[in-house]
Amino acid sequence: MSNPWIVIAITVGLIASSAFFVAVEFALISAKRHRLEDAAPNSRSARAALRSASELTVLLAGSQLGITVCTLALGAITKPAVHHWLTPAFSNWGMPLWIADVSGFVLALIIVTFLHLVVGEMAPKSWAIAHPEKSATLLAIPMRGFMWITRPLLQSLNSMANWLLVKVGVNPVDHVGSGQDPDALRHLVEHSTNVGALDAGYSAQLSGALDMQTLTVRDLLPSNKAPTSVTTSATMNHVRSVSKQSGHLRILVRDNGVPLGIVHVRDTLLQPDHTRAEDIMRPAFTLASDTPVHLALASMRESRNHLAVVTDERTTVGIITLSDVLSRLFPRSEPAI
Template sequence: MAHLIEPGLTMLVGSFAPAASHAVAVAIAFALITMLHIVLGELAPKGLALQYPEGTSLWVARPIKGFFVLFRGPIVLLNGIGNGVLRLFGLPPASGHELVHSVEELRLLVTGMQQAGVVEASEARIAARAFNFGDLTAGVLMTPRTEMDALPLTATREQALEYARSGTHSRLPIYDGTPDNVVGVLRVRDLFKIVDSTVPFDVRQFMREVLMVPESKAADDLLDEMRSSGRQFAVVIDEYGGTAGVLTLWNLLSVLVGGIVTADVADDTLEIIASAEADGTRELDGLTRLEEFEEALRITLAPEDHDDADTLGGLVMARLGHVPETGEEVEIGGYHVRVEEKDGHRVARVRVTRVPVTSQTEEA
């Protein structure tokens, strides 16, 4: 290549042309080699693998295995030298656990695969929920005690059948004295056996052992425990030993797949989105989880908001600093949240309205 460049350089640098031509030729050759290495060694193979992942994997598996066996010695030697250099600077060599992808890296990989069309949007959403699943706890996912349906241990046949007819739950916790003393769980379908029975009724005949878990129990650990024990219902206990709420296997699975929609159960996030009026105003349940609120309205709350509360009603109460009265409002994530209805001391319903842009500008 140098002899092709030299005539042109002679006109510019004269007698320095031979030396200059070699330097320019080296630079051009290096640029060409680098370009070919990137295109043929990375971009093109990566594109081929993304388009045909299974076929590409099968085609390159044996050559890569042979390459590893052939060059295993040099690979081990170079890794040893690299680890030795790290030790000289007082740094520990990377272990096998540190060489795997972190959760954040996996999120980026899934996002990139979705953008490339390798995975569907629904699959990417399930993967994202799975990455966050381990950060959730039983206390976050449970149905709180104030919303819990339960049956006393002294319930009569008529009371039990009335619960079965009017309720929408497949299982009911059984308590002795107060709901803080849950002693078992009843499958509603077991009550069908006593509809026409004349045998004296005792709820203990149908009661099953119930799983008790603390509020701090991680969602993934609880799912494993439910699967291994074959139970689908758990009572969540607070730090004082009282009943904080109840949790079902259905609740856990709904978090992973984004809401299992049936005739009676709708995806909470979709419900929030669909509830918007023409001007964007929404009326939401005070028990709406903050994660669902963020996802549906495409906002991100401050970390301290999640520390203060798990639900929208709880966050309103935390922001105000007292038990709110109907009509009080607070701004959350660029929205006015107004208390519309209360259930005792609990915020039952709120009205959510977007803060006008002009108001936000003036405040800024």
């Protein structure tokens, strides 16, 4: 190709295409999925980015295919053209033809490699990492179009790559895991506390929140402490007396040791003294003993229950209150002596 303007135009197009594929690759890996989900209702590009993120291996195959094609095209078109331009110039400077030819080849290789590496790869990579969600949404629709055209080829290449991974004992995945697991976060909290970057009080609260992923309501049950309760025949005076002695506003109502409901001392204030507890009690909110604490907290908040009866295969093993859960999440720090 002897026309330099055509070569320059093709070179610019190939480098721009390579930059596009590199930016798409790093943008989808770096972008936070929850931010794309937040923008998806009002953005077609964000929805396209989410679809690409859900089939990340196919997208990466498309990016790698595009980068490889651009690299080969630069080597087949731009490098020979630059070599062809430089060799006569070196020869006119008095160099022997073979030295001019070698010098032109080496310099053409350096020029093309520099343009492709810096302009076509490193610059777009840095931009995509610096603005992941913006670059992901900006480039999503054109990339979806490229994937639609080349999907049969991409799926074939991806299937072959996954087959090789399975043969060496690796389980292929189609998306990047987001966030950190509780163990990694717990280690980060402990390290930050040890080096003085995190206050001990905040450390205890964060550790308590992380423990909620593994704790069950059985772990919150007070040891050797019977719940405050009254019988179904207890009068309002008796309920208020028990509440005053225990300091609890919600009193468990039992019948032969079986929890039947809950009486709030507030409900006794407008009732005649001879009213029985069973007449005003509310149904008891129950939780299985193996219920995770975070699910128990969500259930208690949704149902607006501050007290729950904990059962184990129809056997009552204790009660927990909302304050039990919150005190585990926000433990009281010991005063400094």
